[in-house]
Amino acid sequence: MDQLTQTPHYDAVVIGAGITGMYQAYSLQKIGLSVKGYEAGSDVGGTWFWNRYPGCRLDTESYAYGYFELRDIVPDWKWGERFAGQPELLRYVRHAADKMEVRPLYQFNSRVVSAYYLEAENVWHVTLDDNTDVTCQFLFSAVGPLSATRMPEISGIETFHGQSFHSSRWPHGSDEGPESTDFTGKRVGVIGTGATGVQIIPIVAKSAESLHVFQRTPNWCTPLGNHVLTPELTGQLRGQKDNFLQFLKTTETAFPYARNRKKAQDATQEERQELFESLYDMPGYGIWLSGYRDLLTSRTSNRFLANFVAGKIRERVRNPALAEKLIPKNHAFGTRRVPMETNYYEVYNQDNVELIDIKETPIERITPEGIQVGCRLIELDVIVYATGFNAVTGSLDRIDIRGRSQQTLKSAWVDGPVTYLGLQSAGFPNFFTLVGAHNGAAFCNIGVCGALQVEWVTHMVEYMRCRGYTSAEPMAEHQAQWTEHVYDTYSKTLLAESDAWWVKITDHPDGSVTRRALIYVGSAADYRAQCDQVAAAGYEGFTLR
Incomplete structure (x- = not known):
């Protein structure tokens, strides 16, 4: 004491x-x-x-x-x-x-x-x-x-003689940004094609002598549609700030989108095509968050959109075989984070860029000179590990x-x-x-x-x-009910079929595997309403002492 x-x-x-x-x-x-x-x-x-x-x-x-x-x-x-x-x-x-x-x-x-x-x-x-x-x-x-940060389990990482780092530890510049974005004369390898890799790859490809992209699993990527904002344009897009904030509070994820009230199967093929085209051209997550309301609960609905996006990838990548490697086959659209991209697919039309499918030819080890895949040594000056997070x-x-x-x-x-x-x-x-x-x-x-x-x-x-009161702690019964609600809500969506970053996967000694959602996928507005009900009832479900 x-x-x-x-x-x-x-x-x-x-x-x-x-x-x-x-x-x-x-x-x-x-x-x-x-x-x-x-x-x-x-x-x-x-x-x-x-x-x-x-x-x-x-x-x-x-x-x-x-x-x-x-x-x-x-x-x-x-x-x-x-x-x-x-x-x-x-x-x-x-x-x-x-x-x-x-x-x-x-x-x-x-x-x-x-x-x-x-x-x-x-x-x-x-x-x-x-x-x-x-x-x-x-x-x-x-x-x-x-x-x-999560680094891959690849032998020899520490032996590489060039520059290497996890994407989240990119060397800091003297101002707010990165140290350098000029890769002139550099042979660069990027491991990972998730949301981070998809942002890095087009920038590196602009100046690198060569860029090798090491992909394990492709993702469904759609255009970001970024552009300059002026105060006048912000006002037009957003309107009055208080009203806009109230609108955000009503949406499922606090993004400025509301889902279409229709199910995809209730629309005609022409209607679906028209909606998908408009959403694909719209900046941001609209294609994920404001499409048909059964996107994440109906395989049929999801397949309509997945086939549309796959068609866009085939249009944008000139090599048909390469385009197929960039189209996901193991998860439905939106059941993993959808990377927002700017000219990502066009990168693979450049002569200085090569995609390495490490499911076909796994990385064996990192060497002092570069990355060994199968019988091939790819010599590199820089390795970027865009391998995500725990x-x-x-x-x-x-x-x-x-x-x-x-x-x-x-x-x-x-x-x-x-x-x-x-x-x-x-x-x-x-x-x-x-x-x-x-x-x-x-x-x-x-x-x-x-x-x-x-x-x-x-x-x-x-x-x-x-x-x-000096202490707050959940009651066991309320905790069990909430946890079950989280898992039950998740299990009713197509998200449950994908091993995204928001899933905890536990391998047991008997060979069984447990998958537990780390996130709550119910409506954020509904979640806050429940929290407000708890507060109104004197923080029901918490033991206050």
């Missing part, structure tokens, strides 16, 4: 200084809490601080993502592109941090390595990577769903989090997350997981959904403090 009395104590600790974390720190301070934030990077920004690869940008409309602008926290902000690039986004986050004055709340270049709940004291004991400690009453994780729970897994009776969160979630509303887990009092597993902000426009979640949680904390 003497040691604890000498340890700095705060009402709340926030892990992470991305858009959600810093808004949580700001909101808690506004209601009078003492707050300390910890961030592994040297400044705010989260995703937009770390991911500085060329081509990195939003796939959400900037004016729909920018909650701080919509809420007039940064009323003077003007977006320059419909889908802002990473440098502009980092400037936006930094500007918001200045307006909210959150930097003094944070300790940067500091990574949380453990957090232990001390039941007798009802506090969390948090240890940093420099072996310093703090305690807090409330602990908030805002580590992000896509922040724990999604949603990956960053939490890297922190030793222990609740009651020293149970680790990792062991509690070994077969998949168990939560109440995706915000807390029984046995881990006062620990909130923002934009985390099974809540309504991870499969959503995070700029808006994450901020709305912050506001709900802040109201809960304020409610507790006003009534003298």
